Amino acid sequence: MKFPSMAEADGRTLGDEEVAAAERVIRSGMLNSVWGTEARALEREIARVYGSRHAITCSSGTAALHLSVVAAAPDPGDEVITTPITDFGTVAPILAQNAVPVFADVDPFDGNLDPDAVAALIGPRTKAIMAVHLFGAPARVGELRALADEHGLTLIEDCAQAWLTELPGGGLAGTAGQVGCLSLQQWKHITCGDGGVAITDDDELARRMRLFSDKGWDRAAGRSHAAFGVNYRMTELQAAVARAQFAKLPGVLAARRRTAGQLLDALKGVPGVCLPRPDGHAWWLFPIVCPDGDAPELATHLAAAGIPARAGYLAEPLNRAPVWEAAIYGSSRYPLEGYRPNPCPRAELMVDRTLLVIDWNENYTPEHVELIAQEITKFRARP
Numbered sequence: 001m002k003f004p005s006m007a008e009a010d011g012r013t014l015g016d017e018e019v020a021a022a023e024r025v026i027r028s029g030m031l032n033s034v035w036g037t038e039a040r041a042l043e044r045e046i047a048r049v050y051g052s053r054h055a056i057t058c059s060s061g062t063a064a065l066h067l068s069v070v071a072a073a074p075d076p077g078d079e080v081i082t083t084p085i086t087d088f089g090t091v092a093p094i095l096a097q098n099a100v101p102v103f104a105d106v107d108p109f110d111g112n113l114d115p116d117a118v119a120a121l122i123g124p125r126t127k128a129i130m131a132v133h134l135f136g137a138p139a140r141v142g143e144l145r146a147l148a149d150e151h152g153l154t155l156i157e158d159c160a161q162a163w164l165t166e167l168p169g170g171g172l173a174g175t176a177g178q179v180g181c182l183s184l185q186q187w188k189h190i191t192c193g194d195g196g197v198a199i200t201d202d203d204e205l206a207r208r209m210r211l212f213s214d215k216g217w218d219r220a221a222g223r224s225h226a227a228f229g230v231n232y233r234m235t236e237l238q239a240a241v242a243r244a245q246f247a248k249l250p251g252v253l254a255a256r257r258r259t260a261g262q263l264l265d266a267l268k269g270v271p272g273v274c275l276p277r278p279d280g281h282a283w284w285l286f287p288i289v290c291p292d293g294d295a296p297e298l299a300t301h302l303a304a305a306g307i308p309a310r311a312g313y314l315a316e317p318l319n320r321a322p323v324w325e326a327a328i329y330g331s332s333r334y335p336l337e338g339y340r341p342n343p344c345p346r347a348e349l350m351v352d353r354t355l356l357v358i359d360w361n362e363n364y365t366p367e368h369v370e371l372i373a374q375e376i377t378k379f380r381a382r383p
Contacts, residue, residue, distance in 0.1 A: 001371055003308050004363040006187050011361045013190070013248045014241075021240035031236045033057070034219070038239035043197070045246060049164075050172055050180070052199040054206035057234040058213050061160045061183025064196030065130075066093035067232065068179040070212045071198075071205040072154035074099040074127040077335045080156075081118050082130040084317035084347045085111045090132055090158050091318055095328060098335050099127065103319040105344040109274060109289055110134065111313075111355065114346075115143040121342070122147070128154040133162035133173045135357065136282030141167065141176035154178050163189040164253050166280035173280075174199055179209075184238070189252050189284065189362075190245035192238040255362035256283040259369050266373035272380050285313075286358040288376075293353035298379050305375045308359035312351040319344050 004011035025031060025038060033039035039057045047055040058064050074080065076098035082090055084103040094101045104117040111134045118129060129148055131139045141157060148155040155177030159165065163182065165173035174180020179202075184195035200206050208227075211218065216229035234242075260283045264275055274289035290298060295311040302309035319341035327333055358372060 001306060001367065003306065003359070003368060004361045005308070005359070006191075006361065011363055013245065013252060013362065017244040017247070018241045021244045022237055025236045025240045028236075033233050033236050033239060034214070036236035036239075038236045038243065039234050042234075042239045042243050042246065045243065046182070046197055047199065049246075050175055050199050052175065052180075053201045053203070054199065056198045056200075056206060056209045056213060057239060058196045058198065058232040059234055059238075060089075060194045060232075061181060061185055061188075061196040062089035062092060063213070063232040064181040064183070064198040065090060065156070065158060066096055067198045067209040067213055068130075068156040068181050069093040069097045069099065069128070071179055071200070071202075071208045072128040072156065073208070077125060078127040079123065079125045080128045080130055081121050081126060083111075083113045083132050083134070084319040084341075084344045085134060085314065085350065086132045086158065086318065087160070088318065088321070088323075089160070090130060094130070100125070100335055100339065101318075101341075102126070103317075103342050103344050103347075105342075106347045106350070107140075108346045108350060108354070110137045110276060111287065111347070111350055112137060112139040113144065115140050115147060117344075118144060119147055122151050122153070126151065126153060128156055130156040130158060131177070132158040132160075133165050133282075135276075135287045136162045136165055136284040137276060137287075138162070138165050138167050138173055138280045141173070142169070145176050148177070157181065159183075160185070160188060161284035162282050163249060165282040168280070173282075175201075178202055178205060184242050184245070189256075189282065190242070190249050192241040192245065195234055195238045195242055252362045253282060255364075256360055257281070259364045259366070260286055260360065262366060262369045263372060266369065267376060270377055270380050273376065283360045286360045287313075288356045288358070289350070290354050290356060293349075295354050295356040298376070299356050301379045302356075302358070302372070302375055305371065307372055307375060309356060311356050313355055313357050314351050317344060317347045317351045320348065
């Protein structure tokens with residue numbers, strides 16, 4: 001049985017609407033978002049759904065995270081606390097602003113930041129907390145926002161895997177912190193190939209992010225550069241395709257949640273399997289924790305049956321990545337001279353032994369779910 005993949009047309013919702021959107025832009029003759037209309041329209045549509053005052057489009061999810069760090073305004077050598085179980089795009093913007101990533105340990109059942117571990121690491125150089133809603137599961141951002149407010153920090157939410165993830169008590173992931181960051185990369189719920197959006201209710205943070213994404217150019221003041229910035233602008237082609245995709249997002253989420261619920265039901269009572277909490281989950285991936293430490297063996301078994309599963313999600317948690325032994329700028333290691341990432345034993349155990357992830361897709365059928373459940377049950381029934 002073939003599983004739909006987000007690398008191919010059978011695993012995407014790209015269709016006539018996206019073709020028409022791209023043609024509309026091409027025929028207009030204006031592909032640049034400074035003078036076009038598509039990127040601004042996408043910003044309005046996303047801001048409306050998320051209930052945010054501002055949405056700032058940019059060229060990638062990593063760019064959106066860079067904008068969020070710029071908004072937090074760390075001085076060189078300041079610290080940003082984040083998780084070691086995430087894509088490097090979460091951490092690269094911290095280094096790009098000459099700040100220092102500080103890794104806090106995670107909840108061993110969902111891989112999201114443990115607020116108690118974060119609290120223990122807050123110090124005089126801490127400037128921000130960057131939480132990741134891993135795999136689409138809501139992180140404990142209510143507790144993290146309380147910590148941030150207590151210590152005068154900026155809370156940034158990385159929602160690249162968490163489109164329309166619902167938070168306990170209401171609201172969407174990305175709206176609990178001062179800045180939320182979304183991704184439109186190929187492997188996300190919706191895509192325009194690459195693209196990102198930063199959302200915020202704070203007028204000053206929005207101003208900083210817009211300036212930085214457009215070379216510090218205050219367009220209202222003529223050809224005047226008010227601050228340092230780079231070119232992170234989204235193109236009109238990206239924005240038009242993203243608008244067509246954004247209209248399909250509720251259906252994508254509903255389909256993923258339906259089949260994920262079916263697998264949760266099918267795996268109830270299977271020993272050696274710790275299932276994810278479904279509340280608010282957006283199901284970018286379907287994660288399973290194997291407390292016995294045999295996630296690599298289970299992943300091998302599932303892959304042999306044609307199921308897109310892998311152990312650990314990462315080759316190593318980011319606090320153990322080889323990048324920390326390398327130069328950062330030229331031959332310089334600034335701001336990481338003498339830097340040694342914190343040990344994060346729970347995250348390290350998850351990546352090494354207990355975490356298994358199954359690719360998830362809106363085009364899965366009950367038959368796909370049945371095969372996954374059968375193979376996991378078969379593996380667990382071995383003598």
